[in-house]
Amino acid sequence: MEHKDCKHLLGSLSDYLDGELEGDLCAELERHLSECDNCRIVVDSLNKTITLYHTTAQHVDVPEGVHQRLFRRLDLECFEKESNIG
Amino acid sequence: MDSGKAVEEFSLDELRAGNRDEYARLVETYYEMIYNLVFRMLNDPQDAEDILQETFLKAYRHLKGFDGRSSLSTWLYRIATNEALMFLRRRRMETVSIDESKETETGEQEPLQIIDWCCLPEEELVSAEAQAHLDEAVTRLSPNLRVVFVLRDIQGLSTREVGEVLNLTETAVKTRLSRARLQLREDLTGYFGGRLGEGRRG
Numbered sequence: 001m002e003h004k005d006c007k008h009l010l011g012s013l014s015d016y017l018d019g020e021l022e023g024d025l026c027a028e029l030e031r032h033l034s035e036c037d038n039c040r041i042v043v044d045s046l047n048k049t050i051t052l053y054h055t056t057a058q059h060v061d062v063p064e065g066v067h068q069r070l071f072r073r074l075d076l077e078c079f080e081k082e083s084n085i086g
Numbered sequence: 087m088d089s090g091k092a093v094e095e096f097s098l099d100e101l102r103a104g105n106r107d108e109y110a111r112l113v114e115t116y117y118e119m120i121y122n123l124v125f126r127m128l129n130d131p132q133d134a135e136d137i138l139q140e141t142f143l144k145a146y147r148h149l150k151g152f153d154g155r156s157s158l159s160t161w162l163y164r165i166a167t168n169e170a171l172m173f174l175r176r177r178r179m180e181t182v183s184i185d186e187s188k189e190t191e192t193g194e195q196e197p198l199q200i201i202d203w204c205c206l207p208e209e210e211l212v213s214a215e216a217q218a219h220l221d222e223a224v225t226r227l228s229p230n231l232r233v234v235f236v237l238r239d240i241q242g243l244s245t246r247e248v249g250e251v252l253n254l255t256e257t258a259v260k261t262r263l264s265r266a267r268l269q270l271r272e273d274l275t276g277y278f279g280g281r282l283g284e285g286r287r288g
Contacts, residue, residue, distance in 0.1 A: 010198075010268065011261075011264055013264070013268070014260065014263055014264035014267050014268070015260060015264070020260075038198075038200045041200050041201070041202045042198060042200065042271070044202065044204050045201075045202065045203060045204055045271055045274070045275055046267060046268065046271045048203075048204045048211075048274075049267060049270050049271045049274050050239060050267060052211060052212070052220060052274070053220065053239050053240060053270070054239065055212075056212055056217055056220060057126075057239070057240040059118075059122060060121070060122050060125050060126075062117070062118055062121045063131055063135075066121065066135050066138065067117065069135070069139070070113070070117060070135075070138060070139055070142065071110070071113070073139050073143065074109075074110075074113065074139075074142060074143065074146065077143055078104075078109075078143065078146045078147075079104075079106045
């Protein structure tokens with residue numbers, strides 16, 4: 001982060017990696033990246049960070065008993081209460 | 087919302103009338119999705135279960151007021167994220183004296199660490215230990231950044247959908263997502279950068 005552009009462009013990196021950065025700004029960023037090794041490292045490691053979360057964020061299995069306890073509580077506090085009133 | 091897995095074919099009239107079977111069908115369709123969301127937010131199975139129950143209790147009580155402007159899944163996500171955020175705020179208030187964590191959500195980003203750790207072997211990047219660190223790093227984000235990151239990068243919602251759930255503009259979602267991702271990059275750089283150093287010394 002030596003150049004004055006670095007900090008200024010930091011906030012655009014996330015959009016850039018999502019392919020959502022507008023034309024002019026995208027070109028400016030790519031020009032800067034081609035000549036700034038530090039920013040290149042930041043972009044690469046930011047990209048790797050996002051990719052790691054995308055690839056390792058697997059679906060969590062709901063632990064045993066959670067489903068049963070959820071329905072028991074709904075029965076107690078919603079349905080039975082309603083039917084008692086009715 | 088969730089890759090078309092759950093087709094929304096529910097009778098709103100039956101749901102609003104308190105039909106148990108129809109509500110049970112709604113719960114069956116979405117409880118895994120909601121559990122995953124709140125587990126990622128809270129990183130604790132017991133807390134996640136409590137918030138899952140609160141979400142469906144609250145949803146049942148508020149069905150009469152559901153106007154159908156958003157989809158049922160967006161509406162459930164909204165209730166679940168509100169419950170999880172309130173839970174985190176309560177816990178934060180209880181521990182604020184010992185947890186003086188820096189608020190970076192609106193302030194300047196932390197200084198950047200420039201370490202190229204992308205070259206680490208894949209097995210190091212996806213090891214069980216690394217995975218635990220990734221999960222913990224998410225819990226170090228402030229709640230408002232965490233919820234955006236979890237919805238967008240872990241649950242896979244679009245920017246527009248995250249905005250609908252949290253009642254934020256797309257620009258606000260992108261700004262928070264950017265801050266969350268940069269903060270996680272710093273966190274992972276500290277962790278993987280350390281591994282890089284160990285490898286070189288070894």
